Amino acid sequence: MGLEQLTVRQLIELDACTRCGLCIEWCSNCPEIDDPSAWPREKISGLKSLVRKQFGLRARLRGPSDPSEGALERLSRAVYDCTLCARCAEVCPVGIDTRSLWLATREEMVHRGHYPEEFNTLRETVTTKYNISGDDPEERLIWSENLEEVPQGVKGKETAEFVYFVGCTPSFYPQTYGIPQATVAVMEKAGLDYTVLGREERCCGYPLIIAGMADPVKELVAHNVEAVRAKGARTLVAGCPSCYHTWLYEYPRILGEPLGFEVQHMTQLLEELLVQGRINLGEFPLSITYHDPCDLGRNSGIYETPRNVLRSIPGVSLVEMEENRQYALCCGGGGDVAMWNQEVVEAVARRRLHQAEATGAKALVSACQQCKRTLMTAARQEKVRMQVLDIVELVARVMEE
C-alpha cells in the first residue's frame, strides 16, 4: 500500500515543494500532455492532498476521507503517464526524490484500483509467462537461433563465472535481438566463462515494481537469485539498465540480504575488457552521439563508463546532445508508459531523436534495449537517416578479429 509505505522523509518532501516549477520546465513528457495535472509540481500537490485526507487533522478528528473520483483519476493518469525519467528529481532545488514519490503514488493507485486496466494484463503476463511479452518462456533463447554457431555459454553451462541476464525485451522483441547476439560475440571474443539462464530466466520484476504492483515480485526475485547462485557465478551482467538497477538496488532490499555476487551493467564489463586488453577495437570513422538511459544515468549514476567505451573506438568522434548526462531527455520508453499511452512515448522519442539529429552525428548510440527500440521507431517514423544502435552492438561491429 503506497501511503502506508511513505517514509518520514518522503512526507517531509511533500511539504518542502517550493512550487518553483523547475520540474515542469525539465519534465520529459509534460510538453506532450495538455493537462497541468501531469506537471510534477501538481502531482506532488495531488499526493499531498491524498496524504492530508488520510493522515491530516480532519482525518484524525473525523476519520480519513478520500479525494473526489475526478481528483484520483487525474492523479492516476498523471503518474501513469510519467516515464519515471527522474529529471525532475535532478533539477529540484530542494532535492525532492520525486521518482520514489511517483512510485509510491502508483502503489497507492493500485491499492485503490485507480490504474489503467492494461496493467492487469501486464501483471497477468509477468506472473504466468514470466516475461513482459506474453511469449512462451521456453522461447527465451529465440534470439540465438540465427547465430552462426550457438556458443556453449548460450546453450547453458552448469557453472560459470559470469551470468548474462538477457532481459525480456532483447529475448522476445526482434528489433533488439542484435543486443544479446552482440553481447555473446563480445564475451566469446574476450574468452569469458559465461552462461545465460535460458528458460530459468524470469522477468526481473522491474515492470511490476514501477507499475506499483510489487507484491508478486518477491517470487520472481527469489527464483532469479536462486538460479544465478546455482551457477556459482561471481558476476551477473545485465545489458538492460532497468534489470541492472533492479538487481543492484531492489533485489537486496526485497531479499533482505546481500546477493553474494557482483552486479554489472554491460558497459562496465566492456570498459573492463578494454582496459584489460581482452578485446581490441578497430577503426570506425563515424560521428556518434550517446543517449543516456534514465535507469543507467540518473537512476544509477553511470555516465562516463559508456562514454569511455565509445571514446576508445579509434576514429569515432563523440558529440554530445544539448541535453546530456543528468539532463538527458528520456527516450520516452520508460515508466511502463508504452503499456497504455503510445502517443506520449512516440512524442518524447521524436524530441530526443531531433536533439540527436541536431548534433550532426551519423549514429545514435544508447546502452539500453528499450531506448534503442523507441528511438529506432522514431527514426523510422520521422524518416531520419540515422543509425540507432546499442553500445554493445557497436563494439561487436568494430571488434578486431
Added chain:
Amino acid sequence: MRKRLLSSCIVILAVLLLIPAVPAFAQEPEEQQCWACHRQPNLDTVAGVQAANALCLDCHEDPDISKELVGHVVRLQVEEEAYAATRHGHVACVQCHATVGHSPHEEVAPLACEDCHSNLSQHIATGDAHLTVECSACHFETVVRDAESGVVQMSALDDQGSALDRTSHQMTDPVDCGRCHYQGNQVGAADVALPPKGLLCFACHDASPVLYAGNIGSGGSGVRTDWVSAPALLVFCLGLVLASSVWLRGTVHGRTDLSTGEKLSYIAADACGILFSRKIFTLLKYLVLDGILLRRTLRESVSRWFMHGLILWPFLARCFLGVFTWCLAQFCPTASLTQALVDKNAAPVAFWYDFLAVLVVVGALLALVRRAFDKQMREISTAGDVAITALLGGIFVFGFVVEGARLIVTAVPPDQAIYSFGGYAVSLLLRLLPVTWASIYGYLWWVHAALVAAFVAYLPFSKFFHILVGPMLVAIGGLLREKE
C-alpha cells in the same frame, strides 16, 4: 651632619608626597572634583553612602537652598528621611548625580542611570524609539523635548509653566506612556503607544524576544504582551505540530510497525549520530551550499538563483543583524558598537537596513515580473503563488511606508534621515498628503506587524513552508548522497 641629613630626607619626602598633588594644582579650577580634597567614601558600603550623602546634605538640608533655572527659582532642599524612603534611598547622591561632584557645583550630564541599570534591554523593550529619551523623562513627572538635540528629557517646568519641585525623588510607578503618547504632543511621539518589537520582528529588526514584557506602562498605554508574535507563533507552532504529526505517520528505517514514540527515538538517534560526529560538517556544508547559497538553483538557472537570492540573503542578513544587536545589547550594553547598532537612525545602521530591504523588494518584484512576462512562467503560475509572493514584497514595501511616517513623526533631521534612504524617499511623498502622521503612524505600524504575523501564521500551511523544510531536506539529501 645628622640634622642636615634629616632635613634633606624631609625635603625629599615632601617633594615625593607633593608630586601627585601637582596635577591637581595644575588643573583648571572648574575641573576639580570634590574628592580631590574630601576623602572619597566607599560607596559600596552603607556607611560610605551615608558619609557621602552627609556631605551633600550639609548644604541640601537647608530649606532655603535653591537655584535659578530657566527663569524660575527651583528649590533644592532634600529631606534626608523622605529621600531614604524612596526607591533609591540606599544610593549615594553622587552615584546618580554623577557630574555634580565638581567645582563649579553644577549638573552637566543626565542622571547616570545606566551605571547601575546597565542593561539596555529595558529600553529596547519599550522600543528603540526611546533611545533619545532620557530615563528620567519617563520615570519622573514631566517631559520636554530639547529643541536642539532632539533628546526627550525631564522637564524643569510643569504643564502650567511653573517650576517643579524636583527634590522629592519619587518616581512615577508604573510609567504612564500616555504622558507623551497623546494627540498633539510636543515631543515627537506617536499618538498611541506602540508595543515593543516582539519575537517575530527579529526576522528583520533588532527586537526583543519577550512575549510578555512585564509592567512597563500603566492604564493600557504600554502594551505588555506581544500581541503580534504570540498569536502568530501559536498558529505557526500549531501548523508545525500538524505537519509533523503527518510526517510521523511515515515509516522509519523501512519499518511500518513502530509507534510514534519509537519513530521519534529512532529519528533522535539518527539526528544525534549526525550532530555528534564528523557528519555534522558534511551536513553544514550542504546546508550552506545548497540551503543558503542555493547552489542547486544556480546550476539550473542563473536568473532564478539571482532572484531567489535577492529575497533570501538580505532577509537573512537583516535577521542576523537584528539578533546580533540584541545579543550585544544583552551582553555588552555599553560597548560603542552596541550603542551604534541599537540606534536605527545611525548612518551605517539606517543605510544597511534600508539597502537590504530594497534588495528584497527588488527580488520580489523580479519574481512577479518574471511570472507576468515570461510565457512559460505565466503558464505555470497560479493566483495563489502570485498572491503570496506579492504579500512578501508588500510587507517590505509597507515597511518603508512605516519608516517614512516614523521619520516624519519623530522629526528626524533630513541630514540624518537621508541614510534611511528608502524610508526618507517615502517620507517626502507622505509629506505631500494632508495627514497628521503622528495619528496615522500607530495604525501603519500595526498593519505592518499584522501582515508579518499573518505571513508567519500562514507559513506552515503555504508553499513558504519550504523556507524551513527545504534547507533541512537538501542538507540531509546531500549527506545521504555522499554516504552512497
